[in-house]
Amino acid sequence: MIRENVEQILEELPAGVELVAAAKTRTPEEILEAAEAGVRIMGENYIQEAERAFDAVGDHVEIEQRLMGGFFAAGDYVGIHKTDVYEDEWLSLDRFAVIEPDACWQLFNWTQYYTPESAVAELAEGGFMVAAMTGGLDGTPLADDSQVLGIIAEAS
Numbered sequence: 001m002i003r004e005n006v007e008q009i010l011e012e013l014p015a016g017v018e019l020v021a022a023a024k025t026r027t028p029e030e031i032l033e034a035a036e037a038g039v040r041i042m043g044e045n046y047i048q049e050a051e052r053a054f055d056a057v058g059d060h061v062e063i064e065q066r067l068m069g070g071f072f073a074a075g076d077y078v079g080i081h082k083t084d085v086y087e088d089e090w091l092s093l094d095r096f097a098v099i100e101p102d103a104c105w106q107l108f109n110w111t112q113y114y115t116p117e118s119a120v121a122e123l124a125e126g127g128f129m130v131a132a133m134t135g136g137l138d139g140t141p142l143a144d145d146s147q148v149l150g151i152i153a154e155a156s
Contacts, residue, residue: 002030006037035061072098072107090114116142119151128153 067079135146
């Protein structure tokens with residue numbers, strides 16, 4: 001029933017409007033069902049109440065007090081991190097929600113992944129040519145198993 005309700009609400013929302021769900025009194029299984037149906041922003045009144053849902057959504061969402069060791073704010077906050085991967089487009093989106101006592105804000109970090117060939121093609125499309133390509137930003141030679149791609153490009 002939760003899945004059907006969430007899907008119906010999401011279909012009816014106008015563009016640019018996001019659904020915010022209150023998880024109060026819901027079981028971890030119900031919270032997980034809502035998350036799997038498309039709810040991306042959920043709230044609890046107290047951090048202690050949110051802890052009951054951590055295990056249920058742990059594989060899907062990372063929720064932590066002072067996420068990333070306090071990286072996002074100097075004071076107390078709860079951070080929520082979710083990564084969406086778009087394999088066909090070679091993209092990923094890391095979404096962070098930071099909930100402070102007096103404020104709530106979000107950060108979106110898109111990452112585009114490239115092969116050496118796709119990087120060369122994209123740069124050429126933008127009017128650049130590759131002068132050098134390495135397997136790291138320190139000049140390490142490019143290898144088949146390189147995890148980093150260093151490129152020096154020039155205007156063509």
